Structures are given as C-alpha cells and as structure tokens.
Amino acid sequence: MDKVRKMERVAALTKLMSDRPRHLFSLSHFSELFGAAKSTICEDITTIKETMGHFGLGTIETVAGAAGGIRFIPTVSAKETDRLLNELARRLAEPDRIIPGGFLYMSDLLFTPHLMVKVGEIFMERLAHLSPDYILTVETKGIPLAFMTARAFDLPLITVRRGSKVTEGSAVSINYVTGSFKRIQTMSLPKRALPAGAKVLIIDDFMKAGGTARGMVDLAQEVGAKVCGIGVLVATAEPEPKLVEDYLALLILHDVHEHTKVTDIRPVLTSG
Amino acid sequence: MDKVRKMERVAALTKLMSDRPRHLFSLSHFSELFGAAKSTICEDITTIKETMGHFGLGTIETVAGAAGGIRFIPTVSAKETDRLLNELARRLAEPDRIIPGGFLYMSDLLFTPHLMVKVGEIFMERLAHLSPDYILTVETKGIPLAFMTARAFDLPLITVRRGSKVTEGSAVSINYVTGSFKRIQTMSLPKRALPAGAKVLIIDDFMKAGGTARGMVDLAQEVGAKVCGIGVLVATAEPEPKLVEDYLALLILHDVHEHTKVTDIRPVLTSG
Incomplete structure (x- = not known):
C-alpha cells in the first residue's frame, strides 16, 4: 500500500514540476499537498531525478536554505x-x-x-x-x-x-x-x-x-x-x-x- | 525491483504524455521505449490515470483500433x-x-x-x-x-x-x-x-x-x-x-x- 502511495506521489510530482520548468517549488508546498513528511518528498524527488536522468528528460536541482526548494530543469538530449x-x-x-x-x-x-x-x-x-x-x-x-x-x-x-x-x-x-x-x-x-x-x-x-x-x-x-x-x-x-x-x-x-x-x-x- | 521499474516507467510516461497534451501516442511506441509488454504499459497507464484523476490534474483517453493509442488530457479543476x-x-x-x-x-x-x-x-x-x-x-x-x-x-x-x-x-x-x-x-x-x-x-x-x-x-x-x-x-x-x-x-x-x-x-x- 505504501508503494502505491509513493507511485501516486511520483506521478503527480512529475506532472506538477515538469509543467512549470525551472520554477522553484518549496518542499513544504508538496509536503502539505500530499500529507507526507518533507523527508518522504525528498525520497520521491530522488526517484524522479534518477528516472528523468536515465531517460534524458531532465534533471532536478535542489536549492538549499529557507528560501530554497526544488525545480525541474528539462533537458533535450x-x-x-x-x-x-x-x-x-x-x-x-x-x-x-x-x-x-x-x-x-x-x-x-x-x-x-x-x-x-x-x-x-x-x-x-x-x-x-x-x-x-x-x-x-x-x-x-x-x-x-x-x-x-x-x-x-x-x-x-x-x-x-x-x-x-x-x-x-x-x-x-x-x-x-x-x-x-x-x-x-x-x-x-x-x-x-x-x-x-x-x-x-x-x-x-x-x-x-x-x-x-x-x-x-x-x-x-x-x-x-x-x-x-x-x-x-x-x-x-x-x-x-x-x-x-x-x-x-x-x-x-x-x-x-x-x-x-x-x-x-x-x-x-x-x-x- | 519490479516495483522500481514500474515507478520509473510511470514517472517517464507521465512526463512524456503531459508534455504533449491530447497527442495520440501508440502503445507500441512506449512498449519499445521501455522494453515492456503492451499489457504492462496499459497497467502503468491505469495507475497514471487514477493518480491524475485523484489530484484533478487530467485524464487519459484510450482510442481503440489499429490507429488507436492513448492521450493525456489536462484538466483544470x-x-x-x-x-x-x-x-x-x-x-x-x-x-x-x-x-x-x-x-x-x-x-x-x-x-x-x-x-x-x-x-x-x-x-x-x-x-x-x-x-x-x-x-x-x-x-x-x-x-x-x-x-x-x-x-x-x-x-x-x-x-x-x-x-x-x-x-x-x-x-x-x-x-x-x-x-x-x-x-x-x-x-x-x-x-x-x-x-x-x-x-x-x-x-x-x-x-x-x-x-x-x-x-x-x-x-x-x-x-x-x-x-x-x-x-x-x-x-x-x-x-x-x-x-x-x-x-x-x-x-x-x-x-x-x-x-x-x-x-x-x-x-x-x-x-x-
């Protein structure tokens, strides 16, 4: 059941982030949206980052600090x-x-x-x-x-x-x-x-x-x-x-x- | 391991389909891209469809027949x-x-x-x-x-x-x-x-x-x-x-x- 939930978060996160390239999303935003801990969202992001890298579709940058967050950067191979x-x-x-x-x-x-x-x-x-x-x-x-x-x-x-x-x-x-x-x-x-x-x-x-x-x-x-x-x-x-x-x-x-x-x-x- | 592979396919499929709304993709196209059976891709699509519906992000239409395929239709709640x-x-x-x-x-x-x-x-x-x-x-x-x-x-x-x-x-x-x-x-x-x-x-x-x-x-x-x-x-x-x-x-x-x-x-x- 936990695996399914992660799968859902990964699909939704991929859609939301790739819809707005380079936009800085806060972890709190996603944490609230999915009712999941920030550490859990971070794990999801790692999965997405690996997948996007594997298929040459993009990467995810992490910006540290209070004003930080994550952003999707599309790549064209x-x-x-x-x-x-x-x-x-x-x-x-x-x-x-x-x-x-x-x-x-x-x-x-x-x-x-x-x-x-x-x-x-x-x-x-x-x-x-x-x-x-x-x-x-x-x-x-x-x-x-x-x-x-x-x-x-x-x-x-x-x-x-x-x-x-x-x-x-x-x-x-x-x-x-x-x-x-x-x-x-x-x-x-x-x-x-x-x-x-x-x-x-x-x-x-x-x-x-x-x-x-x-x-x-x-x-x-x-x-x-x-x-x-x-x-x-x-x-x-x-x-x-x-x-x-x-x-x-x-x-x-x-x-x-x-x-x-x-x-x-x-x-x-x-x-x- | 199988779960991880499915997760990767789901993330990549979400990106590829939502990048080009309403475009008809053939199942064969994705089947070749991921080296997976069409039935497997169909299961992935079902997962994505449920997730997009759940979060109000879109839906996936299936067009039957030889010229058929699947397409992502974004929705704005x-x-x-x-x-x-x-x-x-x-x-x-x-x-x-x-x-x-x-x-x-x-x-x-x-x-x-x-x-x-x-x-x-x-x-x-x-x-x-x-x-x-x-x-x-x-x-x-x-x-x-x-x-x-x-x-x-x-x-x-x-x-x-x-x-x-x-x-x-x-x-x-x-x-x-x-x-x-x-x-x-x-x-x-x-x-x-x-x-x-x-x-x-x-x-x-x-x-x-x-x-x-x-x-x-x-x-x-x-x-x-x-x-x-x-x-x-x-x-x-x-x-x-x-x-x-x-x-x-x-x-x-x-x-x-x-x-x-x-x-x-x-x-x-x-x-x-």
Missing part, C-alpha cells in the same frame, strides 16, 4: 536535438516554401506548438548560463518561439512592437535601419515593460543582416536594460559579419535558389 | 480555474494599469507563460466539444494565449496579420471596420495557411465591439474555412450585442474609471 534540427532543416528545404523574392515560408512550423516547445527548451539549455531576467522578442513570427523559451526559463516575455500602440501607454521608441533593405523603421517598448538594470535574452526566428536584433539591443539600452545574449532559429550565412556579435543560431541558411527551387539550409548539430 | 480567474481579475483591476484613453495594460500578464499555460488549458477544456482543426488568432497580444490553447489542443495556430506581409507569399485580405472606433483596417492570411473546409476556433485576448473577431470570421469564410467557436480572455460588458454571437469570455470588463482609477472587472466563475 544531443540525439533528440539533432533529430529535431535535422527535421526542421529538411522541412524548411521543401521546394514549395520558396516565396517570390527568395523568402522562405516558415509560419506553419513557427506556429506548431510541439516543435516550438522543444526549440524553446534547446535555447534554455544552451543559454541558461547567461542568467537572463527576461526574454525579449519583436512581433510577430518569433513570438511563439520566444514564448516557449520564456516558459522553459520560467521568465516573462517582453515583446517589442513595430510602431507605437496606444493601448500600451507611454513607450520608448527608436528608429533603426534594417540591415537587408536599408529601410528606416520604428520599434517601441512600453516604458513600464522592462525595469532598468534587467538582463535580457533576445530570441527571434530569423536573422539576416542583424538590423532588427541591433535595434532591440539599442532599445534595451535606451531603457537601461542589458542584453546578455541572442538566440535565433535561423541565421543566413551571408552577410557576415552581422550587425550584432555573439549570437546563437540553430540553423544556417546558405542559399535559396528561386529558379531551381533548391534551398541549402543546414542544422548546427551538437555532434559537430 | 473548477477550484483552480476560479482561483486563477479571481487572480487575473484582481491584478487587472490594479489602478496603475489604466492607460490614458481608458485602456487597460495587460501585456505583462498576457506574456507570462505559467498564466497563459493555464488559460490555454481552460479554453481547451471548455471548447474541446467543438472539435476544431486549427486555432486562429490575430497579431499581437493574443498570440501567447492562442498558442497555449493550440498546445493544449495539440493543434497548429494560424495567425492573421494586420496588413499583408511579403515574407508569407500570396495572401487573402479583407477590409473590416473596428467596432469601437469605426476605422477601416485590413487583415490578411497567407493563402496556404488554412485549407478549405477546416474548422477553426478563434482565440483572442480582448473583445470590445467584436469587429476584429467579425473580421476573422469573414476572413476564414473567404478561404472556405468555418469558425466553430470564439474564446476571449476579456470581453467588455458594453456594447451588447457584439458583432459576433456565441463567444466564451473568461472575464467581463464592466467599467474603467480613468479619474477615480477604479476598474470593475469580474471573472466568470465556474461556481456561478
């Missing part, structure tokens, strides 16, 4: 990462994705939840050492990806708007030059969105010359925040260098041949 | 739903959210992952009987909420753009009149995004007169799709009736007093 990036590269190279002008249609993939959940976890895993306070992106197509990264980090997402929207109150705006087309555009951020001193991680779906990312870096500086890193799903091989340094790209787009319908896009695999 | 809606109402009534013009600043909540995960699950639970094929929203602020609803349904999200973006290829556009300001605006959808005959569920963050929702209904019809339902996080009490019928709202905004800084917003509680 190197094999699973490479499988996903290969799949994305294969699908992005489909001939009918090429749009007049040499663009790639990516929206269907960018708005598919289970793909972006995984991409968000990959970004979290690779960029967690930067310890951001917020995830920052710009509307529109990068939002699901950035939101899933924010979820994997248990952090809020801040979305920069193109233009200035009246329903968000007073805003800080900057003009920036798109790197690819040399057009002047405006982007803005509600003044209240980002506190001064915050460390932000920029996440976006696509980078060509890096003008948009550069604009976000400048906008963050304008409100006194600091960009600690940049992650993009797809970066083009050319032009190089970009207008920002030190970005992480998961896929590199080398070439789109509009006439032959051949797209050369390559995953940046963990296995090198 | 009535108590948890009411707690969340009360919290959202309380936070949305904070005086400093009122923006000149009588708007409410909602972006911080709309871009907080753990809140939107739950709201998405609530929409899924209440609207699953409509059996949509796609979730539909319009940029920008409703995207995280709609994406989390799409995740809870295991469906793709389609995002209508304001204006027409060159990077998405040929698009169907319509002009619509915003119900509140009587302005003419354009919204568009890439032609390839939505197949004819698809059933779509519209999810958005805010509805006043319903002009934007009406535009999405018309745009869906334009591409031969059918809107089977509409869910919004916040709807205003006035004007009534809206330009669309049969929408589900989780919170009703009765009044925003710009001078007294009092916002009257009320959750639509499950307990009536």
Whole structure:
C-alpha cells in the first residue's frame, strides 16, 4: 500500500514540476499537498531525478536554505536535438516554401506548438548560463518561439512592437535601419515593460543582416536594460559579419535558389 | 525491483504524455521505449490515470483500433480555474494599469507563460466539444494565449496579420471596420495557411465591439474555412450585442474609471 502511495506521489510530482520548468517549488508546498513528511518528498524527488536522468528528460536541482526548494530543469538530449534540427532543416528545404523574392515560408512550423516547445527548451539549455531576467522578442513570427523559451526559463516575455500602440501607454521608441533593405523603421517598448538594470535574452526566428536584433539591443539600452545574449532559429550565412556579435543560431541558411527551387539550409548539430 | 521499474516507467510516461497534451501516442511506441509488454504499459497507464484523476490534474483517453493509442488530457479543476480567474481579475483591476484613453495594460500578464499555460488549458477544456482543426488568432497580444490553447489542443495556430506581409507569399485580405472606433483596417492570411473546409476556433485576448473577431470570421469564410467557436480572455460588458454571437469570455470588463482609477472587472466563475 505504501508503494502505491509513493507511485501516486511520483506521478503527480512529475506532472506538477515538469509543467512549470525551472520554477522553484518549496518542499513544504508538496509536503502539505500530499500529507507526507518533507523527508518522504525528498525520497520521491530522488526517484524522479534518477528516472528523468536515465531517460534524458531532465534533471532536478535542489536549492538549499529557507528560501530554497526544488525545480525541474528539462533537458533535450544531443540525439533528440539533432533529430529535431535535422527535421526542421529538411522541412524548411521543401521546394514549395520558396516565396517570390527568395523568402522562405516558415509560419506553419513557427506556429506548431510541439516543435516550438522543444526549440524553446534547446535555447534554455544552451543559454541558461547567461542568467537572463527576461526574454525579449519583436512581433510577430518569433513570438511563439520566444514564448516557449520564456516558459522553459520560467521568465516573462517582453515583446517589442513595430510602431507605437496606444493601448500600451507611454513607450520608448527608436528608429533603426534594417540591415537587408536599408529601410528606416520604428520599434517601441512600453516604458513600464522592462525595469532598468534587467538582463535580457533576445530570441527571434530569423536573422539576416542583424538590423532588427541591433535595434532591440539599442532599445534595451535606451531603457537601461542589458542584453546578455541572442538566440535565433535561423541565421543566413551571408552577410557576415552581422550587425550584432555573439549570437546563437540553430540553423544556417546558405542559399535559396528561386529558379531551381533548391534551398541549402543546414542544422548546427551538437555532434559537430 | 519490479516495483522500481514500474515507478520509473510511470514517472517517464507521465512526463512524456503531459508534455504533449491530447497527442495520440501508440502503445507500441512506449512498449519499445521501455522494453515492456503492451499489457504492462496499459497497467502503468491505469495507475497514471487514477493518480491524475485523484489530484484533478487530467485524464487519459484510450482510442481503440489499429490507429488507436492513448492521450493525456489536462484538466483544470473548477477550484483552480476560479482561483486563477479571481487572480487575473484582481491584478487587472490594479489602478496603475489604466492607460490614458481608458485602456487597460495587460501585456505583462498576457506574456507570462505559467498564466497563459493555464488559460490555454481552460479554453481547451471548455471548447474541446467543438472539435476544431486549427486555432486562429490575430497579431499581437493574443498570440501567447492562442498558442497555449493550440498546445493544449495539440493543434497548429494560424495567425492573421494586420496588413499583408511579403515574407508569407500570396495572401487573402479583407477590409473590416473596428467596432469601437469605426476605422477601416485590413487583415490578411497567407493563402496556404488554412485549407478549405477546416474548422477553426478563434482565440483572442480582448473583445470590445467584436469587429476584429467579425473580421476573422469573414476572413476564414473567404478561404472556405468555418469558425466553430470564439474564446476571449476579456470581453467588455458594453456594447451588447457584439458583432459576433456565441463567444466564451473568461472575464467581463464592466467599467474603467480613468479619474477615480477604479476598474470593475469580474471573472466568470465556474461556481456561478
């Protein structure tokens, strides 16, 4: 009977913790929920930690002290990462994705939840050492990806708007030059969105010359925040260098041949 | 030893299934993954189903037949739903959210992952009987909420753009009149995004007169799709009736007093 109870606690704990990655849960919280001693919950956590490790699904961190607790950190194995990036590269190279002008249609993939959940976890895993306070992106197509990264980090997402929207109150705006087309555009951020001193991680779906990312870096500086890193799903091989340094790209787009319908896009695999 | 193995399978199965709500997993898939007989996996699933039911976290459906399998369906208990809606109402009534013009600043909540995960699950639970094929929203602020609803349904999200973006290829556009300001605006959808005959569920963050929702209904019809339902996080009490019928709202905004800084917003509680 005791074994069954433990099994129930382990299943429920796994669900509750993996539902909210990186969130710090107190042992007392679970102790009350299950009517079990903290030492018992600790034993359950050890079982879950071993299992998640065994199957490459994640790990559990213990934070000591009065304000401490436990948190689940999802992991995506190197094999699973490479499988996903290969799949994305294969699908992005489909001939009918090429749009007049040499663009790639990516929206269907960018708005598919289970793909972006995984991409968000990959970004979290690779960029967690930067310890951001917020995830920052710009509307529109990068939002699901950035939101899933924010979820994997248990952090809020801040979305920069193109233009200035009246329903968000007073805003800080900057003009920036798109790197690819040399057009002047405006982007803005509600003044209240980002506190001064915050460390932000920029996440976006696509980078060509890096003008948009550069604009976000400048906008963050304008409100006194600091960009600690940049992650993009797809970066083009050319032009190089970009207008920002030190970005992480998961896929590199080398070439789109509009006439032959051949797209050369390559995953940046963990296995090198 | 056998008990330990079962415990490990139960923990891993809980993680894998709850990570992808409503996705149909085949028993063979898990049977291979764990090197266990299908009958054994079935017993594990029964244990998980009982536990999730006991703690009000979800249920597991079994689909019979060759194309069948099992899927996890998250549930949000009535108590948890009411707690969340009360919290959202309380936070949305904070005086400093009122923006000149009588708007409410909602972006911080709309871009907080753990809140939107739950709201998405609530929409899924209440609207699953409509059996949509796609979730539909319009940029920008409703995207995280709609994406989390799409995740809870295991469906793709389609995002209508304001204006027409060159990077998405040929698009169907319509002009619509915003119900509140009587302005003419354009919204568009890439032609390839939505197949004819698809059933779509519209999810958005805010509805006043319903002009934007009406535009999405018309745009869906334009591409031969059918809107089977509409869910919004916040709807205003006035004007009534809206330009669309049969929408589900989780919170009703009765009044925003710009001078007294009092916002009257009320959750639509499950307990009536």
